[in-house]
Amino acid sequence: MSEVLILLLSTALVNNVVLVKFLGLCPFLGVSRKLDAAIGMGLATTFVLTLASAASWMLEQWLLEPFGLGYLRIVSFILVIAAAVQFVELAMRKFSPELHQVLGIYLPLITTNCAVLGVALLNVQQGSDFLHALLYGLGSAAGFTLVMAMFAGVRERLELAAVPASFSGAPIALITAGLLSLAFMGFSGLRLD
Template sequence: MKEMLLMMVSAALVNNVLLARFLGLCPFMGVTSRIDTAAGMGLATTFVMTFSAMMDWTVQHYLLEAYDLGFLRIVTFILVIASTVQFSEMVIRKVSPSLFRMLGIYLPLITTNCAVLGVALLVVDAKMGFLASILFAFASALGFSLVMIIFAGLRERLVLAQVPGLFSGAPIALIVASLLAMAFMGFSGIGTI
């Protein structure tokens, strides 16, 4: 149990997909101008990442390995991710049309979010069991959402700050993202005595 908890903390904080692995930077820079859109994108990505990792693990173990079709791994994983994104897009459109409009093009782009595919590939490459893969994907998605919300809050504050013209916009956002990554490096000692 302790190993699972440490693995989840590590996936969420220490080896964060955004700040340590640099996966999923497109929505990180594109959707984080407001906290509500960042939270919505985080929730959608959490669902897609967790469910697709679960389905990808199943496909890998019961289809690809069973029939020696490992060379089709990326194609099948993308197909599973795309199906999951389409399902979540339909649900969000029905449940919250305003969130659907705010997320705009970034919602269908979860299909090409390298963080989702990256987590699924990490689960398979680490040869995790079914429960461990679900927990790892969920913790990675929570870490993704946490960083998205924190960064959105920082970007909302940046709008009010006096930033030199040379640094306004994307440059200051990238500087803040690098400082956030350095702050998350402080979690690297968790679990060691």
């Protein structure tokens, strides 16, 4: 149990996918203007990332590795991720129209979120087993959601702050992202045992 907790904490905070590994920066800067949109994007990504890490693990173990097809890894992972996103969207529209209303426009965007592909590839690199791959995906997604919500909250306040004209808009957002990333470096001193 404690191992599971350590894995989740370390992927969500110490090796945060956005602020430490610098993956998935496009939605991080693009969909962080409003808090509720950011949380919606985070939840949709959590769903897809966990599903995609499981699916890509199965693909790697049962197809790519036995047949020595390592060079097809990226293209086949992208195929699986795109199909997973599409499937999730179809199922969501049928079974939970409310959730589809909230997440609808963000779901297709996740196909091109490099954090999803990145986590799947890192899983292969680390040679994790199925449970670890799943937890790694879940932890990374939780970290992504956390950072999205934090950054959106900061940016909502920045809208009201007196920012010098040359820094307003994108520049101050990038500086804020940099400061957040510095703050997350502090977690590397966290003792998880």
